[in-house]
Amino acid sequence: xxxxxxxxxxxxxxxxxxxxxxxxxxxxxxxxxxxxxxxxxxxxxxxxxxxxxxxxxxxxxxxxxxxxxxxxxxxxxxxxxxxxxxxxxxxxxxxxxxxxxxxxxxxxxxxxxxxxxxxxxxxxxxxxxxxxxxxxxxxxxxxxxxxxxxxxxxxxxxxxxxxxxxxxxxxxxxxxxxxxxxxxxxxxxxxxxxxxxxxxxxxxxxxxxxxxxxxxxxxxxxxxxxxxxxxxxxxxxxxxxxxxxxxxxxxxxxxxxxxxxxxxxxxxxxxxxxxxxxxxxxxxxxxxxxxxxxxxxxxxxxxxxxxxxxxxxxxxxxxxxxxxxxxxxx
Amino acid sequence: xxxxxxxxxxxxxxxxxxxxxxxxxxxxxxxxxxxxxxxxxxxxxxxxxxxxxxxxxxxxxxxxxxxxxxxxxxxxxxxxxxxxxxxxxxxxxxxxxxxxxxxxxxxxxxxxxxxxxxxxxxxxxxxxxxxxxxxxxxxxxxxxxxxxxxxxxxxxxxxxxxxxxxxxxxxxxxxxxxxxxxxxxxxxxxxxxxxxxxxxxxxxxxxxxxxxxxxxxxxxxxxxxxxxxxxxxxxxxxxxxxxxxxxxxxxxxxxxxxxxxxxxxxxxxxxxxxxxxxxxxxxxxxxxxxxxxxxxxxxxxxxxxxxxxxxxxxxxxxxxxxxxxxxxxx
DNA sequence: CTAGATTCATGAAACGTTTCGTGAAAATAA
DNA sequence: TTATTTTCACGAAACGTTTCATGAATCTAG
Numbered sequence: 079x080x081x082x083x084x085x086x087x088x089x090x091x092x093x094x095x096x097x098x099x100x101x102x103x104x105x106x107x108x109x110x111x112x113x114x115x116x117x118x119x120x121x122x123x124x125x126x127x128x129x130x131x132x133x134x135x136x137x138x139x140x141x142x143x144x145x146x147x148x149x150x151x152x153x154x155x156x157x158x159x160x161x162x163x164x165x166x167x168x169x170x171x172x173x174x175x176x177x178x179x180x181x182x183x184x185x186x187x188x189x190x191x192x193x194x195x196x197x198x199x200x201x202x203x204x205x206x207x208x209x210x211x212x213x214x215x216x217x218x219x220x221x222x223x224x225x226x227x228x229x230x231x232x233x234x235x236x237x238x239x240x241x242x243x244x245x246x247x248x249x250x251x252x253x254x255x256x257x258x259x260x261x262x263x264x265x266x267x268x269x270x271x272x273x274x275x276x277x278x279x280x281x282x283x284x285x286x287x288x289x290x291x292x293x294x295x296x297x298x299x300x301x302x303x304x305x306x307x308x309x310x311x312x313x314x315x316x317x318x319x320x321x322x323x324x325x326x327x328x329x330x331x332x333x334x335x336x337x338x339x340x341x342x343x344x345x346x347x348x349x350x351x352x353x354x355x356x357x358x359x360x361x362x363x364x365x366x367x368x369x370x371x372x373x374x375x376x377x378x379x380x381x382x383x384x385x386x387x388x389x390x391x392x393x394x395x396x397x398x399x400x401x402x403x404x405x406x407x408x
Numbered sequence: 409x410x411x412x413x414x415x416x417x418x419x420x421x422x423x424x425x426x427x428x429x430x431x432x433x434x435x436x437x438x439x440x441x442x443x444x445x446x447x448x449x450x451x452x453x454x455x456x457x458x459x460x461x462x463x464x465x466x467x468x469x470x471x472x473x474x475x476x477x478x479x480x481x482x483x484x485x486x487x488x489x490x491x492x493x494x495x496x497x498x499x500x501x502x503x504x505x506x507x508x509x510x511x512x513x514x515x516x517x518x519x520x521x522x523x524x525x526x527x528x529x530x531x532x533x534x535x536x537x538x539x540x541x542x543x544x545x546x547x548x549x550x551x552x553x554x555x556x557x558x559x560x561x562x563x564x565x566x567x568x569x570x571x572x573x574x575x576x577x578x579x580x581x582x583x584x585x586x587x588x589x590x591x592x593x594x595x596x597x598x599x600x601x602x603x604x605x606x607x608x609x610x611x612x613x614x615x616x617x618x619x620x621x622x623x624x625x626x627x628x629x630x631x632x633x634x635x636x637x638x639x640x641x642x643x644x645x646x647x648x649x650x651x652x653x654x655x656x657x658x659x660x661x662x663x664x665x666x667x668x669x670x671x672x673x674x675x676x677x678x679x680x681x682x683x684x685x686x687x688x689x690x691x692x693x694x695x696x697x698x699x700x701x702x703x704x705x706x707x708x709x710x711x712x713x714x715x716x717x718x719x720x721x722x723x724x725x726x727x728x729x730x731x732x733x734x735x736x737x738x
Numbered sequence: 739c740t741a742g743a744t745t746c747a748t749g750a751a752a753c754g755t756t757t758c759g760t761g762a763a764a765a766t767a768a
Numbered sequence: 769t770t771a772t773t774t775t776c777a778c779g780a781a782a783c784g785t786t787t788c789a790t791g792a793a794t795c796t797a798g
Contacts, residue, residue, distance in 0.1 A: 134467035135784035159484035465754035
């Protein structure tokens with residue numbers, strides 16, 4: 079009698095051990111109704127043989143893999159890092175695995191990853207992408223973050239317009255009269271762009287005078303320093319408040335301001351966007367409009383795994399909040 | 409004549425289209441030698457039908473999946489984020505996909521992920537883990553980062569001892585006479601623990617007097633503030649140099665020092681460990697011992713995918729460097 | 739007690755690859 | 769030309785699941 083050597087037990091082995099049919103084992107493994115005495119014997123056999131399903135055989139037959147791909151520029155900018163973390167968590171909660179695809183903002187790499195993901199038959203893709211011409215097949219569910227990609231592709235984002243508005247209102251509440259909006263340019267028509275319109279709206283409704291400085295492609299942060307210097311009069315900045323499109327930018331701007339001898343928040347108040355926190359304590363690194371990252375993550379996963387494709391809304395906009403982080407007066 | 413509806417083309421379809429046998433298509437797809445005229449016809453058919461291999465069928469037959477799992481506590485601490493990024497890159501270069509498993513330092517979750525990864529037959533696992541009792545099966549290759557996990561499991565790390573020594577030597581070179589080492593406790597016997605011994609060694613050889621403050625489990629950063637306050641005399645700190653076990657800790661300590669009215673680096677010089685950089689510019693956020701993350705990543709992937717299991721060294725120690733980041737005098 | 743309905747374990751077929759023994763055709767040697 | 773070797777496309781079998789038609793056993797109804 080030959081024994082099978084050094085090879086993982088299969089359903090067939092379990093079936094033989096338990097003295098039942100193959101299909102019965104399959105049902106037990108998948109939690110389908112099976113007569114109690116059968117179930118018990120199968121479960122015992124599974125334990126005894128330390129059986130584990132082969133997910134490749136499973137994927138081959140069922141076309142379901144319990145795997146999702148996440149496309150994201152990188153893992154080290156705090157907003158992205160937080161998204162990765164929370165999406166991983168939300169997937170884990172549903173027993174899904176996550177394939178991480180760092181795209182480095184490279185449109186070609188984005189496309190390559192999409193093809194790879196689809197070829198490898200993931201159950202769905204969540205993507206924060208920048209390629210305006212990204213080609214998706216019709217069969218793999220896709221959830222976009224921060225960018226509408228067509229009627230069939232739901233987009234999850236925070237309420238960027240309201241966030242911009244909130245920033246303006248906060249600055250007004252904190253006594254500012256003359257503010258600036260700083261932003262890195264983007265030719266892409268994505269949701270975060272709405273921060274600008276929201277901010278303008280807020281300034282107008284509160285009677286703030288404002289200026290904008292939007293960097294063109296290829297211009298460096300130096301331009302911001304020049305912009306600020308142009309707006310100095312007698313060693314004082316004409317702005318008493320600045321809204322930066324991201325916390326990352328805010329940090330750079332704060333450093334520039336300090337280098338110019340200005341005090342934050344005494345001379346200029348600064349508000350960023352995203353909700354970046356320190357590692358040690360959990361304090362915010364600057365006053366900021368906080369994106370609800372856990373909720374964004376949860377919503378993406380929820381929509382991705384939702385069976386009913388018709389019921390998926392084209393755009394989900396989640397509420398933002400203001401948080402004090404030391405760079406404003408409150 | 410029935411047409412197959414709405415289903416991805418298979419090798420069989422390609423074979424029929426090209427008028428060749430199934431095995432021939434397989435060879436072409438896998439780059440095995442095939443007669444030129446056959447190859448051309450198959451390649452044309454593949455293009456025409458837009459054929460893509462089904463990686464689940466492939467995985468089922470070959471037990472190779474071109475997927476690796478990365479276990480790591482989180483994605484937002486800079487050192488981890490950087491590792492994730494570079495390991496992803498190194499895997500991509502070899503056409504491997506990466507399953508990201510954020511463990512949040514949870515030993516149970518680490519074990520769960522290992523089981524999941526092995527069940528799903530990844531080709532290998534790279535893990536920066538904290539569970540001293542982690543159970544691995546013998547069949548899935550495993551590369552450990554920063555912790556030796558037994559003779560069969562290669563460990564990749566940077567030269568933590570040399571890094572500690574370098575920190576002491578740098579502080580000595582920059583004029584320090586009386587230094588401190590600050591560290592969060594860890595019951596785990598991992599490689600980064602060697603920073604302490606290296607630092608002591610450096611202090612001794614350079615004749616620096618030194619003190620250590622090592623946090624016990626459950627103690628908060630407040631303890632460091634107390635420690636520092638205990639070492640004040642007439643508004644001056646007795647230490648003129650501090651080595652922090654990570655940059656993250658260094659940032660917190662620097663903030664504490666400033667809150668105490670001390671200037672960095674004029675009154676106290678501070679060196680961290682890891683090599684954290686600012687996002688906007690690429691400057692280091694503090695003077696630091698830089699870990700060679702790209703090389704660590706490359707080495708992990710290299711070792712993981714190396715066929716010859718005998719040739720794998722038990723420990724690979726990569727060189728660190730010192731980098732100026734404004735919190736020392738040079 | 740019998741006929742019909744219901745329940746549910748059974749096991750063969752199929753999913754899309756890789757692998758490998760087979761034999762036809764081409765190349766070489768005699 | 770014929771005999772022998774080499775080359776290489778062929779296609780059946782196998783990987784470990786899921787699914788579903790089948791029929792045995794049980795239950796219900798008359």
